[in-house]
Amino acid sequence: MKIKLILVLNIFSFNFIANAQTTDYSKVVFSSKIYEYKKSELRTHQLGIDKTLISNIINLLGDSVYDGKQKKEIINKAWLAFTNPKIFDIVYKDFAVKSINNWSMINAKCELVLEPNPYLLEWTTNDDEFSYFQLVLGKILDHFSLLTYGDDAVTVKSSFSELLITENIIFQDPKDDDWAYSYLEKVNTNLEKKGLVALITKGHYDIIVSKLIDKKSLPSFSKG
Secondary structure, eight states: OOOTTGGGGGOOOOOHHHHHSOOOOTTEEEOOSSSOOOOSOOOTTTTTOOHHHHHHHHHHHSTTTSOHHHHHHHHHHHHHHHHOHHHHHHHTHHHHHHHTTOOOOOOTTSOEEEOSOHHHHHHHHSSSHHHHHHHHHHHHHHHTTSOEEOSSHHHHHHHGGGSTTTTTOOOOOOOTTOOHHHHHHHHHHHHGGGTEEEEEOTTTOEEEEEEGGGGGGSOOOBOO
């Protein structure tokens, strides 16, 4: 089955120094709300999703902001999450907890109650592989500041500060009658002068920015 990059269509400032810092779990209690995790394995290869596909996405989006070693680390994380969420939650426990918003309210004992297997839980609660792949890719890209979200002109503008590739670019304020797509069209007029292009998923409002020359190699995002 020819997947291309369609999974991205339905899919923080962050750097590797921050990622290396460990979380204080002294007041954390790991407890799952589900009785049993899904035991079936993901049909990653059968569905046409391979490591080359993931590598192409990460290499294109991270080309201007991460070096080769860093991109390889992101690729390896994403691939393990796609193929074996159970092992991913063990190997990258701290990463898994931080990259999925599963923090609960502090209880009466001043404890944070966390899901012990965040990615395995996502695989368990999603109906199929595609839903899981889309969620995981979105979470990982977002975690490494390669994807953001904006569903109106104001949030689209502010979202560019969350992407490493555009965090230092000053954008014009949207007009009162602007909406997400119309504002993005204006932004792209200026970004093109820098050799960049902003792309947004139709109906889902996930935003990426890449080099203009790489646009045709990326998923079928809608421009403007």
